[in-house]
Amino acid sequence: MKSLYFQDMNRYAIWVTALLLCACVSTKKKGGITRQEVKTAQRLIGLEFERPAIDTMRSYLERNRSGYLKMREFELPNETAPALYFDPFPVDFTFSAESPVQSWAIPDNVALPSDPESIAFLPILDLASLIKHRKISAIQLTELYLDRIRAHDSKLMSFITVTEDLALAQAKKADQEIASGHYRGPLHGIPYGVKDLASVPGYPTTWGAAPYQDQVIDETASVVKKLEEAGAVLLGKLVSGSLARGDVWFGGKTKNPWDLSQGATGSSAGSGSATSAGLVAFAIGTETLGSIISPSHRCGVTGLRPTFGTVSRHGFMTLSWSMDKVGPIGRSAVDCAVVYDYIRGKDGLDKTVKPSGFDYSSKIGIEGLKIGYFQKLFEPDSGNVSPDLTKTIEEFKQMGIELHPLELPKEFPFSVFDIILRAEAGAFFDELVRSGGVDEMVEQHGGSRANSLRQARFIPAVEYLQANRHRAELIEQFTAMIQEYDVILSPTSGFNQSLITNLTGHPALSLPTGFDEKNRPTGITLLANYFDEAKLLQVAEAFQQAYSYHGLVPTGVKAGPTTEDRRVMEAVENDGLN
Structure with a gap:
């Protein structure tokens, strides 16, 4: 074994x-x-x-x-990982060859909307068309988003740091390059935000926690570097719940733009909230145990948690060396596909990254895919079922998809598996606990990150290793169970589904599916086999082509154009780019 x-x-x-x-x-x-x-x-x-x-x-x-x-x-530097690397892939697993970034088709006929709010909520490829064909400049688009941040973020609390000077400099460079004929592709001039676990030189990397609110790390996270090379414009650092837990940080609680009385959930709270509210065109989040899927679900956006080992974590805070993943949050599956294509692949700095192909442009008809669903999780006595979930299953069937029932593994000690996460987090934050800095964190209750880090010192190494042996069994069984399916549907709620797939390293996607009786977003999770992100995203895109539950303007930020919005639009109309 x-x-x-x-x-x-x-x-x-x-x-x-x-x-x-x-x-x-x-x-x-x-x-x-x-x-x-x-x-x-x-x-x-x-x-x-x-x-x-x-x-x-x-x-x-x-x-x-x-x-x-x-x-x-x-002293141990942050980037020093243990000499034990997590490898979830079966012994006979064949890795595909690393494929280059695809040639993305950018539409030619996108018209510039008449109001700034509509521009802010356009999908990435439409924004790319406007920039490529000089109907709007990168500077103007960046200023539009900066104005939206000023107008709305005081109530959302999705940004920790706005990198305005950097953003304007990057946008100016993008405009100069495009004017000279050097167009880098669909992310050139597109403004985005990154979760504040990623390091950006010259700006605080707070990890959402009071002990680190003045921390500046003089290196560029690999994902940020890749996006910079693609020409994207960094608007700022987005809220992470304190040390990647929840939606509470030292500045308050990040809100769901669809219901400002509700938190965005965590820990990629800022990434989900800002994307949903149209404060960024897309965002980068991280997940260890639900932190991309949960805020995407809550905020009504599309979030992709890639296969473990497809995207480098270099330059990001470590919570768990064997469970951390980095992925995109966008307003559509296509947005996530574009961003994922640019951030995946080896960087020579994260040893867990494996070669991965990504062929999204060669569309596979969904009628040719075998799609399963965890049938018992959709039954009335499961505790997950709502009228929306039942409706969503019917909507997939109406698309001509035959759903095949299957079940989650049962005979595993699920209740103790999170000791893996807690033990690894305890090791990374060893000095924080020993120095007493953990006492400075905002939350100190029984379920807080501070308390979790303290108790991690009492997890025996034997039990940590035993948990990983059970994890190996789970990986083999779950991989064998789902390998004949292309995509699997699951309720987002239900701890075992999220825990299992984060332990095994399989990819997942949060897909918005409508609204509940309180007009809050609802959603579903799609799962796939290792490195099958293309199929996952294609099924999600097909659903979004059939049903329009994505890319909508949340009620918490929906309003007429502000004075600043009008100023930006006047500049767009008067500068001759039209």
Whole structure:
């Protein structure tokens, strides 16, 4: 049986390592480890040794503690990952050759809308057409979005930092390049935002947490660099819930533009909210356990969580080395496809990134795809079913799609799998906990990130490895179960679906499907096999061509043009680009 981590490690040695952590986390601990301390620590891990065994271990535990204290004298850079890399792919998995960015067809006949709000909500390829054919300049489009940020973000709280000077400089460069005949493609001159887990030189990278609100990291995250090379314009850093948890950060709570009484959910809260509200043309989010899919679902936008290992995490905060993913959030499946095409692929800096092909332009008719659905999750007693979900299933059938029933795996210890995430987060934020900086975080309740980081020090290494062995079993079973299907439909709610696919590393997409009785967006999650992002996006695009639940203006930001909007439009009309 394949395992993800070392299999032949001495279990007893790892147990005593964990035991020492339980008994002696404090760096200030002096003197020998007592018999009572060991006996008390045993209760935390459900084991019991007799007195002779405990006495034999004590000197070994003290030696281990001495090693821990010595190790803490050496600083570890953020980008240093453990020498154990997560590999979810089956032994016989064949990777496709890395394919270049596609040649995207940009329409020629897009008319410039008469009002700024309509421009802000156009899909990427339409915006690209306006810029390419000089019906609007990158500077004007950037100023339009900056004005919308000024008009609406005080109530949404989706931005932590607006990078206005950088954005205007990048937009000016884009206009100069386009005027000289150097057109880079569909993202050239398109304004976007990036979740504030990504580093951008000269600007704070706060990770949404008070202890880091003045942190400046002098490097460019690989995804930001790739988008810069594509000519995209960075409007700012978008809210991450504190250390990638929830929608609460040191400045407040990020809101859902469709209902300002509701949070956007997290942790890519700012990315979902800003995209939905038309403050950016698209956004970059991250996901470890639902953080792209959840805010996309809540805010009524389309979010793609790619296969683990398709997009580099270099320059992003680490929450879990074996679970973190980076992906696009857009107003349509096509928007996500365009952005994904530009950010995927190796960068030589993230060792987990694998070669991946992406052939979105060669359309496969949906009638030729085998599409499944987790039937029991759609039944009335599942706790997931709403009238909207039932309607969505019928809408897929009306598209001529035959849905094949299948079930999620059941015989796994799902309730303990998140110890993998918590143990890895505890390692990355080791210094924050030991220094006491964790006490500065805004949320300190039982479910807070601060509390999660503290308790991570008490997860035994043996249990972490055992959880990963169960994870290996889950990967094999789930991969075998879904491999005959092209796409699978699932309710977005339901912890097991999200937990399973984040553990296995399979891709997912959040698709808006309508509105509930309170006019809040509803949605569904699409899943696919490893590196089958093209099929996932094509099915979503087909649905969005059939039903118009995407790209709409949220009620929380819907209003007539402001004075600033009118000023921008007058500039557009008077500068001769029309």
